[in-house]
Amino acid sequence: MTTTAGPPGAQPPAVPEAQRTAAPQGEPAGGRVRRLLRAVPPIWLVLAAVIFLIAWRNPTFVEPAPFLAFLRRCAPLAVLAAGQVFVIIAGEFDLSVGALVTAVVVVAARLSDGDAAHTWWLIPLLLAAGALVGLVNGLVTTRLRVPSFIATLGMLLVLGGAVFLWSGGAPRGSLADNFRQFGRFGVELPGLGQLPYAVLILLAVGVALWLLLSHSRFGHQVYAAGGNPRAAALSGVDVRRVRTAAFVISGLSAVVAGILLGGFTGVTAEAGAGYEFQAIAAVVLGGAVLGGGRGSVGASVAGALTLQSVFTLLNLLGLAKSLRDAVQGLIIIGAAAYAAHRLRRSG
Template sequence: MSELTTTNNGPSTWQRFAARARSVNPIYVIMILLLLGVGYLNPRFLEVNGFLAFLRRAAPIMILTAGQLYVLVSGGFDLSVGSIVTLVVIGGALMIDNDPANTWWVILVLLAGGVVVGLVNGFIVAYLKVPSLIATLGMLLVLRGAGLYWSGGAPRGYLTDNFRIFGRGNIENLPLVDKFPYAVIVLAIVGILATYLFHRMVYGRQLLALGDNPRAAKLSGVRTNRVRILAFVISAVSAVIAGILLGGFSGVNIEAGTGLELQAISAAVLGGAVLLGGSGSVPAAMAGALALELLFALLNLLGLPKPLRDAVQGLIIISAVAYAALGTRRSK
């Protein structure tokens, strides 16, 4: 790998260690510190079952963040994901119509719906050249309105148990851990797929190039529209999966997804994603989502009121972007 003309005479072991330590994404350190903090205030949390239960709760936002990262890296935003979550919860309940036999085709329809929403978002951004912030903000309103109209403004129907099992169920009677949440299995599968596609496949490299320098990407042969649209599809599908888990976890609620889009963006930024594109990591973004949930748990344990969440999130977005802006200015 380093058969390039080397300009120094080989770093010492200590220098190598220091360089390595510097290259570790700080979000992992932050995450572990928060984990210890929460565990200190609530020792049950560090037990296996306590932690798995927490992961189950955090799974939807972590999945949402993994999808959002793709759009952020492409240089855009996807604000429509919160509304997709809400629509999945409301629409899922209405379509299942209290008959467990309907669950499977409903899940397929919801996933297909996610693909369609992602395609529409991507098409508007890529071909109609509408800034993604505006395009997906519009989609947020469209989907929210559609959900409210469909449900008549109040939650109706129930999600059947075989639907809710993904969000709240456990595999029971296991050795060692006693029980293991389905949501964590879904989280692991989505996490691995998203990481693999982004970090180990051609698509991830083309996406990074597109976000870093769209003009150069086009001139290097990247089919920029295709790559960009696919990012929106991935984000929307991840939102459908998150919606299925969240509906299972907390039931039908017309506010189920409200605000999740901003939470996902702040989480990805915490994980080192650069707003405006060209840089990011799926595991780090998911760690950012977990860290954010841990922070909320910590604030909760410290007895701080819930509205502070929003304020904290706002501060995170502003400081992360300011930090990134300072960094790029310095490097010029």
């Protein structure tokens, strides 16, 4: 949690107050290393450990090409998590992102029907639709005062019903190659192989959202709205507008994730199934606390990468696919318990 704890001041200190004062004067070198390690959100250390284990079993994994392929596989979930964390920090939930991902894939396939000429208006249209879904989620939550759990659950049902009602029960059409390229192909780099577009998009989205959350006034307001809504409102933050904006960001990120996933896996009716829970799990792995006020974009992306790398590791160890779910369950409980423990210790 350390550097990710919000609401941050103007510049978050490298080491939080409580631990700085707790560290004894003139400590040995070991203590300094430990302090440095504490300054890093723990999820990055976990991620490094898991990747180390994978590389130990399968050394080729950390070579550029397989590793970039791994990152490409992670990109949709990481983008989703980077959007979801805004909603979580603002103190809400977004359960509709999985259905939105599916909707993006199915709608894009039906509208374009494999015609490359349609791609360039299709993507802005999908982004606008995603923003609209987020806006509706936000307005229903903040204006109609429906708890976001129910509001976005309703959106999940409405999106799932509407999309398949429109497409006649099963996905139709196909995605054009220039639409699929974002999730599938990349830029050829001499000596490194292919640098997937998905990785570049993840990087761009991640940096943009990180700047927005950690280095903008809006970002501070998101932390304030989730950490203590009443105090935020009293100090002039329009809590309802900030929360609505958080839902719009989550909707937009779900569209980007849907475009990447559609390119990667193709058109299926289950494209986004389960992604809402995985995204929330990734955000929680990154140290965010359900209830609001804490979390960060970087740690959430790391949470998504960790989740995927754990799947890769379990695969490598020959564990049945179904048992992966069980391990995932234990991991998110463990991560949340650890975050709660740290939170209590730091007061």
